[in-house]
Amino acid sequence: MKLNIAVLPGDGIGPEVTAQAKKVLKAIAMEFDHKFIFKEALAGAIAIDKSGNPLPDETLKLCKNTDAVLFGAIGDPKFDNDPSAKVRPEQGLLKLRKELGLFANIRPVKAYETLLSKSPLKKSIIEGTDISIYRELTGGIYFGEKRTSEDGNTSSDLCEYSRFEIERIAHLAFKAAQSRKGKVTLVDKANVLESSRLWRKVVTEIALEYPDVSLDFLFVDNAAMQMILNPKQFDVILTENMFGDIISDEASVIGGSIGLLASASVGDKYALFEPIHGSYPQATGKGIANPIASILSAAMLLEHFQLFEEANLIKQGVDKSLKLHITTPDLNSKYSHITTTKVGDFIEDFISNPK
Amino acid sequence: MKLNIAVLPGDGIGPEVTAQAKKVLKAIAMEFDHKFIFKEALAGAIAIDKSGNPLPDETLKLCKNTDAVLFGAIGDPKFDNDPSAKVRPEQGLLKLRKELGLFANIRPVKAYETLLSKSPLKKSIIEGTDISIYRELTGGIYFGEKRTSEDGNTSSDLCEYSRFEIERIAHLAFKAAQSRKGKVTLVDKANVLESSRLWRKVVTEIALEYPDVSLDFLFVDNAAMQMILNPKQFDVILTENMFGDIISDEASVIGGSIGLLASASVGDKYALFEPIHGSYPQATGKGIANPIASILSAAMLLEHFQLFEEANLIKQGVDKSLKLHITTPDLNSKYSHITTTKVGDFIEDFISNPK
Ligand SMILES: [Mg+2]
Numbered sequence: 001m002k003l004n005i006a007v008l009p010g011d012g013i014g015p016e017v018t019a020q021a022k023k024v025l026k027a028i029a030m031e032f033d034h035k036f037i038f039k040e041a042l043a044g045a046i047a048i049d050k051s052g053n054p055l056p057d058e059t060l061k062l063c064k065n066t067d068a069v070l071f072g073a074i075g076d077p078k079f080d081n082d083p084s085a086k087v088r089p090e091q092g093l094l095k096l097r098k099e100l101g102l103f104a105n106i107r108p109v110k111a112y113e114t115l116l117s118k119s120p121l122k123k124s125i126i127e128g129t130d131i132s133i134y135r136e137l138t139g140g141i142y143f144g145e146k147r148t149s150e151d152g153n154t155s156s157d158l159c160e161y162s163r164f165e166i167e168r169i170a171h172l173a174f175k176a177a178q179s180r181k182g183k184v185t186l187v188d189k190a191n192v193l194e195s196s197r198l199w200r201k202v203v204t205e206i207a208l209e210y211p212d213v214s215l216d217f218l219f220v221d222n223a224a225m226q227m228i229l230n231p232k233q234f235d236v237i238l239t240e241n242m243f244g245d246i247i248s249d250e251a252s253v254i255g256g257s258i259g260l261l262a263s264a265s266v267g268d269k270y271a272l273f274e275p276i277h278g279s280y281p282q283a284t285g286k287g288i289a290n291p292i293a294s295i296l297s298a299a300m301l302l303e304h305f306q307l308f309e310e311a312n313l314i315k316q317g318v319d320k321s322l323k324l325h326i327t328t329p330d331l332n333s334k335y336s337h338i339t340t341t342k343v344g345d346f347i348e349d350f351i352s353n354p355k
Numbered sequence: 356m357k358l359n360i361a362v363l364p365g366d367g368i369g370p371e372v373t374a375q376a377k378k379v380l381k382a383i384a385m386e387f388d389h390k391f392i393f394k395e396a397l398a399g400a401i402a403i404d405k406s407g408n409p410l411p412d413e414t415l416k417l418c419k420n421t422d423a424v425l426f427g428a429i430g431d432p433k434f435d436n437d438p439s440a441k442v443r444p445e446q447g448l449l450k451l452r453k454e455l456g457l458f459a460n461i462r463p464v465k466a467y468e469t470l471l472s473k474s475p476l477k478k479s480i481i482e483g484t485d486i487s488i489y490r491e492l493t494g495g496i497y498f499g500e501k502r503t504s505e506d507g508n509t510s511s512d513l514c515e516y517s518r519f520e521i522e523r524i525a526h527l528a529f530k531a532a533q534s535r536k537g538k539v540t541l542v543d544k545a546n547v548l549e550s551s552r553l554w555r556k557v558v559t560e561i562a563l564e565y566p567d568v569s570l571d572f573l574f575v576d577n578a579a580m581q582m583i584l585n586p587k588q589f590d591v592i593l594t595e596n597m598f599g600d601i602i603s604d605e606a607s608v609i610g611g612s613i614g615l616l617a618s619a620s621v622g623d624k625y626a627l628f629e630p631i632h633g634s635y636p637q638a639t640g641k642g643i644a645n646p647i648a649s650i651l652s653a654a655m656l657l658e659h660f661q662l663f664e665e666a667n668l669i670k671q672g673v674d675k676s677l678k679l680h681i682t683t684p685d686l687n688s689k690y691s692h693i694t695t696t697k698v699g700d701f702i703e704d705f706i707s708n709p710k
């Protein structure tokens with residue numbers, strides 16, 4: 001298969017981990033006789049520094065002319081603590097998602113047997129957890145109209161949803177549930193928010209088309225509790241943008257390491273794959289950033305194009321690296337100096353020479 | 356001391372647990388020679404059923420003529436799953452908070468030594484947790500303008516904040532931190548939301564008036580993770596209405612039982628005290644509802660009026676009931692038939708006859 005892949009390493013540890021994912025994809029191409037053509041472009045704080053724009057036009061154009069985007073991470077603390085900054089790195093990713101029509105963010109949350117002891121939650125609570133979170137990604141309050149009064153003393157954000165935005169992700173979630181445990185949980189705040197009531201109405205209607213899938217509802221505050229009390233109750237979680245941001249980040253600690261979690265953002269035409277961790281600026285350049293989430297996002301990319309054998313080989317390489325303690329310090333209790341690059345090298349070697 | 360106390364038992368298990376709190380307050384009045392005058396009124400689904408209004412005018416008037424409000428719980432599932440319902444029980448509590456100017460909700464979160472094993476989190480994670488969450492209660496998206504388009508296909512909610520709304524609760528939070536561990540953490544989403552950037556700006560300014568208190572910031576999605584990963588890092592958490600709803604409910608599971616958690620909602624003139632649990636309709640009338648949260652909210656009421664000795668006596672009674680397993684089934688591994696009323700009776704007796 002020939003795939004054009006745009007690589008957007010971004011800020012902080014983004015470039016370091018993305019380099020490992022790219023290396024692993026190249027090894028896959030070699031072994032399976034695919035042709036993956038990588039083109040890099042700027043996004044985030046680094047793009048603001050160089051061009052004043054967190055998503056330069058060339059970057060967007062490149063992404064629209066490729067089959068998939070491999071994304072690193074975005075964000076720099078110098079913007080976070082400066083309320084007066086007009087342009088922010090995160091706007092680059094938000095705009096890219098919007099421009100590519102990536103309306104659904106999919107996050108698998110699994111409790112890995114080898115990492116159960118790393119979780120802050122009790123083993124009995126998390127064992128067997130297997131959730132897929134479908135978060136709406138281009139609507140809601142993150143994209144709604146923002147206002148600040150002239151005197152600077154009043155600010156507002158609008159949370160708005162339209163039926164079609166809810167329908168298209170709801171279909172994805174119900175379809176996913178059909179090949180899983182057959183359960184969708186809609187997380188909303190329908191007892192208070194008008195937009196949540198629209199979600200509940202539309203999703204209830206769509207559920208009728210999937211009689212083999214059960215639908216239940218949870219208010220977001222209750223969902224934040226249930227995720228800790230009993231994560232095993234969930235199969236597919238469907239929710240709006242901001243609730244999905246909060247609930248999926250909360251869920252990310254269940255498995256004991258954020259350094260292993262990948263995600264896909266999909267639309268009708270494009271798809272983007274990225275680790276869920278951020279740019280982690282404190283770790284930049286130290287060789288300690290865990291590349292596995294980025295490598296697993298490359299595996300999700302392959303799955304998106306039905307290259308399941310290839311994706312599985314990557315996952316086996318990851319499993320083996322964990323088993324042999326070829327991991328960065330965040331997960332390593334045995335060796336102290338395994339770097340980001342060494343982990344990538346190990347998985348690259350495994351692909352050429354698995355056993 | 357003479358106190359006029361409005362009692363709003365509300366829906367579901369509200370009346371059962373509030374009756375125990377009232378009983379305990381009466382015992383306190385007797386022992387300490389106070390005069391507590393209780394007046395009951397309707398609120399919530401029961402008020403809708405009887406008058407069409409979740410907060411009837413008589414109820415509001417009563418609350419405005421009393422020193423404090425003792426509140427039960429509100430909510431009925433028949434409204435939750437009916438997107439077309441025009442009037443909702445929750446509107447009663449939201450309106451009451453607004454009318455009484457209760458702009459700050461204060462929720463203590465503690466890991467009780469006797470209940471450590473009940474938590475879904477590991478003992479090492481939660482031991483020593485002691486957080487006070489200050490949630491803004493009358494602004495933000497829960498109260499912002501709500502709209503649905505004429506065709507019913509688009510709905511929106513507005514999240515709006517003004518400087519004065521942020522300032523008044525920020526002062527309360529910084530003052531609380533001064534008598535605690537001297538740390539305020541502002542939870543917001545300032546990398547995306549305009550209203551969050553106003554919070555960050557105003558709170559940063561106010562922090563200058565409290566040089567003995569340190570201030571740090573967390574994005575709400577990260578806060579949802581940190582609450583599980585390391586709750587001990589927090590002292591006072593300050594946040595806007597919806598983020599506070601989610602984060603404080605998430606935090607409520609740390610201690611191992613929601614049945615012990617009380618809260619205060621305060622303004623410049625009025626104060627309301629309530630358990631954090633909801634109306635729990637499935638348990639209504641079965642005698643299994645845990646009254647301790649409601650009883651501890653009565654203790655918070657006494658503390659609000661500087662009656663610390665009285666409040667401590669209630670807390671001792673609660674501790675003793677826990678130690679002797681005089682608790683409802685949710686916490687009881689020894690006896691199976693201790694009812695809501697029996698727990699209230701035990702604490703009432705303890706007050707008349709402590710040892
Ligand atoms: Mg997030």
Ligand SMILES: [Mg+2]
Pocket residue numbers: 221222600601604
């Ligand atoms: Mg809540």
